[in-house]
Amino acid sequence: MTLLHTIVAFIVALGVLVVVHELGHYWVARWCGVKVLRFSVGMGKIVFSRRFGPDQTEWALSALPFGGYVKMLDAREQDVSKLPPQDLAREFTRQSVWKRIAIVAAGPLANFLLAIAVFAGLYIHGIPEPAPRLRAVPEHTAAYEAGLRGGELITAVNGEPVRIWSDMRWKLLRLAIEKAPARLDAERPDPNVAGGKLLDTVTLRLDSLSTADLEADFLEKLGMDLGRPKPVLGKILADGPAMQAGLREGDLILTIDGSPIKDGLAFLEKIRSSPGQPLEITGIRNHQEFSLTVTPERQEKNGQSFGRIKAEVALAPEMLVNSDPPLQALGKAVNRTWDTSTLTLKMLGKMLVGEVSWKNITGPITIADYAGQTARVGLISYLTFIAFISISLGVMNLLPIPVLDGGLLLYYSLEVLTGRTIPERFGEIAQRAGVGILMTLMIVAVFNDILRLMS
Structure with a gap:
């Protein structure tokens, strides 16, 4: 059932992303007056199709559930010599370069708009997340x-307010990639006043983090962990x-074998x-100190021994439901999408120069696994993943890269600069090179996926 759940979650996520991407191409093509012949979800042999609309566009499901495409009237792919003038005017290559740029760019733009819409909806609804309160901080970190x-509530990073743990982590990650220090505004309990708070600002150095640290849990390397309730x-x-x-x-645990116990997880x-x-x-217990001896019973699981005393202890961190009004939520969604996009490009750039490992490239197996995991956690996690x-x-x-939308946009940008279309022979060579690059990336991604499964 877990495998089936993962497969369904992956197919649904992939289907949504492909449909949105191709609808971007489709809508802008129609808006620019280009005739659309087919809209396909999936690649390869068509297994089901129906025709709709004034142009009788074929809406199809194809055999391979990876990707999709919008097939437009295009003289490079079809014989248009016998078409009437009104149809020739709607052929793709006869459109102005700016219309062709708009049609090609509409697919990726639709994906960004989907992310903005999802984030905005989640911010309006409210996302229950841990507060940015720190657990006891280890020495020499x-x-x-x-x-x-430990016990501090981080309220801002470099002057930017944070309310939830993921916001703090995200801002620190961006700074860590740039090797820039972080100025943290921290709210501490006042030991001299019941319920009192002290405000402080500290500077956290991030230049000690290595590339391997950024690829793992870099907060743990810094000595920062999510605060937990008292034991x-x-x-x-x-x-x-x-x-x-x-x-x-109701017993509050203070020490075990003389060592202080800071929280339930410890x-x-x-x-x-x-x-x-x-x-x-x-x-x-009841405002009085007690002392006793307990011997955890031995349990075995997967060949490993662990202790158990059959008592519950609270582990859930302090949670907040962060909800925003629509306009503020939209602004946050745009910023989150922009920040994620720029961070992705920075990481790709660091891969090219060898500062970040190519092991970070993930393929369909890892993506499917994440789809299943987030779907099992809940709808909010699944939508965030999407x-x-x-x-x-x-x-x-x-x-x-040729064969991608970005490659086509590069061709059309050169056409804008030079006033001439890219020679057909050059385009064919670039297409072959683009296919080679994509195949290489896919092989690396699948290899990384297999290594993750084996480890």
């Missing part, structure tokens, strides 16, 4: 050297080590790493 200790016990299961030792629901990690080992626990893939599709199609 960049965050610790900056003066962060307060929830439900205690009967006949488990916790109940037998005398632990009770408590869970200590228990799991201590199967069969007696642990001295101190805590607070928005990001739509941006990637738009950026990739604008690359100046």
